[in-house]
Amino acid sequence: MKRFIAVSGLTIMLIFSGCSSAKETNLGVSTIDTNGWLSTVAIETVPAPKVAPTPIVVPAPAVIKVDVISLPQADGKVGKVVVSDDDKTTMLDQAWQKVETKHLDKKEILSKEIVESKYRDLLEAMPEEPxxxxxxxxxxxxxxxxxxxxxxxxxxxxxxxxxxxxxxxxxxxxxxxxxxxxxxxxxxxxxxxxxxxxxxxxxxxxxxxxxxxxxxxxxxxxxxxxxxxxxxxxxxx
Amino acid sequence: MKIFNLIILLGMFSFILANEAALVKKLKGNAHIVREGKELAIGVGTKVLEKDKIITRASSSVGLIFKDNTRISVGSNSEFTVEEYMFNLSEKKEVFTTNLSKGSLECVTGLISKINPKAFQLKAKTATMGIRGTHFIVDVN
Incomplete structure (x- = not known):
């Protein structure tokens, strides 16, 4: 049963990849046309549209803001925190230091009090060290x-x-x-x-x-x- | 022939049994687990398995302790998935892949991160973003 689901999942993925390749084609990416096996899959699983559809407008992705803050360890030492986004990487090596993704070059040191009050729920929910x-x-x-x-x-x-x-x-x-x-x-x-x-x-x-x-x-x-x-x-x- | 059947049976078991990853050690407010499409209530002591997604509501939080002693607290209005978890030192198999798609968490890493730092991967929101470290907070806005 599980195996069946896995197989059908794969089929859905293939159909999906077929669709997306069709979309890319509509957007004018010509290399997809020459991509033999992908277009074969698309034809087998999804009927090709009879009329050329109007170009699809891809909405701009919503701006995602992710903050990462390094905290000191129980013994007071600060371990390194490595944050990577796409091909960029940065490192936090000071306590209460914050970096925001998309601006990996912008780091700032917050105060212990600010972090502790903003993230009180997290600190309270953290289990004690066993x-x-x-x-x-x-x-x-x-x-x-x-x-x-x-x-x-x-x-x-x-x-x-x-x-x-x-x-x-x-x-x-x-x-x-x-x-x-x-x-x-x-x-x-x-x-x-x-x-x-x-x-x-x-x-x-x-x-x-x-x-x-x-x-x-x-x-x-x-x-x-x-x-x-x-x-x-x-x-x- | 019997041995052959046994091997098949064992193979099926290992296929069905998801790895136990963590225990719920602390709980506040309203949170649940989504496992194979079903919602499960969370209590202190609930086992968290590989592939489980933990969802917290407003003013709620969950504190987890993993098999390798990694500790993670998940804040309010959050979605946190244990994508892959494997901890077996004698087979040198360590995998720790988690994903915070919404909300916030605090993490104190344990043995997996110490023994095999590359095995630890926390994704935040997008698959392209990864975080490694010893003690940190991640906040997805």
Whole structure:
């Protein structure tokens, strides 16, 4: 059924492209006439008009104004914001800096107060940054390093807040091969999920994932053991 | 033969299941999702899937948290579409294409933007306009 819709969608698009090519022809773009396959499609799907219609007046597109404003990160630093429009590109690298599309060369610095009052609804609707916890593991093992204090903190956080979801993501360092590490990262994540369940956390809240050697805390060469990268991250959303 | 059928079945499932992209974490006023032509009510905890369009009315807003920890708040009188979303680090597949066709949003980017900045694309109104960054506001007038 879906496939059928997809096919008919394609047909509609072909018809549409046929129409637009006809319009362009009416507007006097002669190259379309020599475009063999496009005009063939047009003839097969749309009957050619018997009388040459009057030229179609294309309305000027409405002026679209888009403002982009860069904001500081939680740590106060300002990341770069790159804005591109057609083939033009500009970069914002200061806090509360604004650029308007169509005038990418015109930038201005607004005040924090102006941005905060104009966009109060956005700022209020922005979810808090989710709390993230890291549990570290012994080399080539699913044994957690350290005491169970962090586990109790995680459980406390989940139960005392309106938690929608708990991401439990396993990782490894780069000692050992990729495929092995992927499974090791899965076992580490499973271990943490079991611990959370044993503390009464509802399994339906938990989403387990494992990414092996990817996304390291400390980037290293392949084959290098690193105690910070051997971890499970628990993100409370 | 059985394996062959299973492969077909799995193929169909992956075709039908849209990627889960985000959760509604905050909601104010009146907003809904348009999914496959149908309107769905939004509540806190509602899952947002790839291809969903979020529409907010006056004095309304929605706060989203994505799988990769990107956070987006959508302001009033806005239309925001999650065109494509894929986050799977082990398969090195990251795609984050969204479109703000109307209204305003604030975005704090997450892991996709950090790991693969080119995978993040926010379009505003027209397909030719793209925005990348870490923390920004976009306002389509």
């Amino acid at each position: 709390n993230n916890y890291r549990m570290y593991f012994k080399y080539d093992s699913t044994d957690i390093v350290g005491d169970s204090k962090i586990l109790m903190q995680i459980v406390e956080d989940i139960t005392s807040n309106p938690t929608l979801k708990v991401d439990v993501i396993g990782y490894t360092d780069r000692a050992g091969d990729d495929a092995y590490n992927k499974i090791l990262s899965m076992k580490r994540a499973q271990k943490v999920v079991k611990l959370l369940e044993s503390k009464g956390i509802d399994n339906k809240l938990i989403a387990l994932d494992y990414y092996g050697e990817e996304n390291p805390i400390v980037p290293t060469e392949d084959g290098v053991a690193n105690e910070q990268n051997r971890r499970v991250e628990v993100t409370i959303k």
